[in-house]
Amino acid sequence: MDTKKETNYLEMAEMGKRDREEDNNRNEAEKRSKVGVDDQVEGVTAEQSGLTLDGFCTQTVLRESAREKTIFIHGKMGGSTHEGQEAVLILEKTPFREETLGELLKTSDLKLQMRNDIYSTYHLLPHAHLNEIKMTAICPATEKHINKYLRQEIFLIQENSKDYKSITLPYIQAGSFSVQWVYNILEKKAETERIVFEDSDPETGFILLPDFKWDQKQVDDLYLIAICHQRGIKSLRDLTADHLPLLLNIQQRGQDEIQKRYGIPANQLRVYLHYQPSYYHLHVHFTALGYDAPGCGVERAHLLSDVIQNLQTDAQYYQSRTLTFTLRADDALLQKFRDAGRL
DSSP states (O other), rough: HHHHHHHHHHHHHHHHHHHOOOTTTHHHHHHHHHHHHGGOOOSOOOHHTOOOOOTTTTEEEEEEETTEEEEEEEEEOOOOOOOOOEEEEEEOOOOOOGGGHHHHHHHOOEEEEEETEEEEEEEEEEOGGGSSEEEEEOOOOHHHHHHSOOOOEEEEEEHHHHHHIIIHHHHHSSSOOOHHHHHHHHHSSOOOOOEEEEEOTTTOEEEEETTTTOOSOSSOOOOOEESSOOOOOGGGGGGGGGGHHHHHHHHHHHHHHHHHOOOOOGGEEEEESSSSOOSSEEEEEEETTOOOOTOOOOOOOOOOHHHHHHHHHHHHHHOOOOOEEEEEETOHHHOOOOOOOOO
């Protein structure tokens, strides 16, 4: 087989892997806020929780991503206590697990699709327990939830300090952005069994727990969130040099605990804050460096180490700096920037 032909096959294989990049921002708060305090337990079957898919009627595929192996479905529930209610279902293929690869390869059925020279492609059909799909249900879903998961144009916003004070801050203050679910965690009213680590100091302490995007079955896609105990810090914009003890504590103790529990050293972790955040209570993201986590791009993520250094250099750095972020076409904040002539 000549070099040119081999190159063509490799290009074909690569093209098969490529697909559109999907915006998966702001799912975390939604996933938690739609689950009641009494429902946040593991090991409960769908039937026991009152949710079944027997009569689910699909109305629209809102969005899908071949790259991230996810699909967002809008429909109506049936055959459960939620019968007739609008719902959004998020289906996501779970990552491969190294410890089950042997069983996967030995017990799965193979169906040949194509063979040409040394190249062949197959459909590999594993047993059900080796082919899990993670599902997140939002029920009852409002029109806001449905529109949120529709494919939307996105826009790049450059927010200066004046914009923040006259547009973004009033928007946050006027909005109904409940963080009660965060307080439930901090007050041990919910998700207590998921807590990985806690420093209970009211000024510099935090709770570390897994993000819902991580199924905790392998560390390749490790994703944890540190939620600070101190209240009133909405986002990056509120941070000053006075918060350095808090940030340094989250950085050091979070990294130490992750290395102790999961064996991942600090130089293989991506530790960052979002702006705009999914919810307006300060939290820090810890992800495995090799995992291309949703929202880790430069237009949204700010490395915690850079934030600390910026505040050490200028105590009011984030009060004066222009910050860049993206907004979806249906975001109410985008309309605020339009109304102010800033877009």
